[in-house]
Amino acid sequence: MPDPVTLRYLTLHPTDVAAVPDLDDADFDRQLADEAARLFDHEGWTERKSWHGGIVDTFILPHECVTYDPALSSGQSGPSPTGKAGEEGILWHKRVSQFKASEHGGYDVWYDAMGDRHIEQEEEYVDNLVNVIDVGKDAGKEGCYCKLYKLPFGATDRSFMAHCRVVTPSSLSTEESNEQGDKSASSKKPEGESASESSDGLREFLVFSLPITTSTDVKEEKKYVRGTQATVERVRELEGGTIEWSCASLSTPGGNIPVKLSESKMANSLADAVPSVLAWMNRAHPPGASHIKSGTYTADTPANAQKPARLRQTQDAANPGGGMGLMPAGRFTLEMFQKEVPLRDY
Structure with missing residues (x-):
């Protein structure tokens, strides 16, 4: 069994909205990106299953492979993501998909679809997301929302409080070099190179959704049961013109739903999100959309x-x-x- 990964930010301990780091906090973004990389690349992922004809693979990370040490709240350290005894069975689930850029768009198309205006566009492709309320406005915090979901008849509708932020790891490395005063020619970004491009020319971005809480009630949330969720999505370029889209998620629906029941549906839920997002991207962000924006659109794109x-x-x-x-x-x-x-x- 590989050594467990220690998570300080990707936990189910909600952070008060007033304590949420600002969106320009590069040091916080660096720590998030490092933690996400260690989570995605951990060797303990198991129980691989394929869905939708092999388009999606899902995995589970056993609880022995994770320990929690919440950094932004007063939560208790240990094997439980919530800090509560008996909830060690809430596990991380991951899905991974790979696509040819020629079929589903390259990095720029994916960033336009998933990274740029993430919350606004999420409302377009998540059918049961019925409302998004900005709960950080009064505290001067950007990217803090209450998201309301309509569930099928017989189930109580759910709400989730989330702090959303988009991170490009390599751009953070560039900022860190500049902060250290490295002005050598080798450290300068080549002209025309994307800010999110790594040293090997392959780019990636991360989308985080971290649990938060507020001291005041949200009136629109009145008839909803609040769940708690921590999620990170990673979109990156691979060799050979391939785009990899991964998502790791940890959640509890709240209410009286047993942990085992909600856990048994997680892999299916993660996998089912992929076809609907691809269908939406095909309409809203066709593979050649970047050519149109850059002025290089031709009849054979x-x-x-x-x-x-x-x-x-x-x-x-x-x-x-x-x-x-x-x-x-x-x-x-x-x-x-x-x-x-x-x-x-x-």
């Missing part, structure tokens, strides 16, 4: 098959090419018809 280019009319003339006033976007440019052509004498 992957997005063309997913979302055919609209016809457009040139601004300077309705008919610059002799009957070719309407042209597929990106295939021809106006400049092609404005070049001077030398005349020959006959």
Whole structure:
């Protein structure tokens, strides 16, 4: 059995919203990124299962492989993620999926979909997420929300208080080098390189959802039972044009649901999230969307098959090419018809 990983931030001990680190706290982000890496890469993950035709693999991390030492609250250290005796059976669950960038989009497309405006876009692809309330506004804290979920008939609706933040580990390394005053040429970021690009050229970002609590009641939460959840998602580039999307989650639904019952459904729940997100991405962020934004969209980019280019009319003339006033976007440019052509004498 490998040595247990000690988790200080990825626990089920809620942090008071007033004590939540600010979004520009780079040191906190570095500690989060390091803890997530140790969790994802731990050798103790077991009980591998494949779902949806092999699109998703799920794993469980036995409780012997984790110990908790909460850093942001006065919770009790030990093997229980909540600090309560008898809740050692609340386990970490992980899912892993790998996709070809040519089929489901490259890193930039995934960041636009999962990293940028994460909460706003989450409301688009999580069907039972019915409301998100900003609970950090009064305390001057960004990224703190109460999320309300509608459950099937017969089950009480659930709410979760979450502190959400997006972290790009390699950009933190760059900031740390700058803080140490390393101004050598080798430490400078090459021109045009992404801030989230690592030394081997492969990029990744992490999305954290950490449990919080507030001293005041949220009126919209009145008829909901509050659960507690800690989740981290990792999207990273691999060699060969592959994108890996992983999610590790630890949660308790609250109420009177037995731990064994909720744990038995975790793997299935994690796996079922993947197809719906892919379907949403295909609509909202087609694989070639980054080409459109960068101005390099052409008829043979992957997005063309997913979302055919609209016809457009040139601004300077309705008919610059002799009957070719309407042209597929990106295939021809106006400049092609404005070049001077030398005349020959006959």
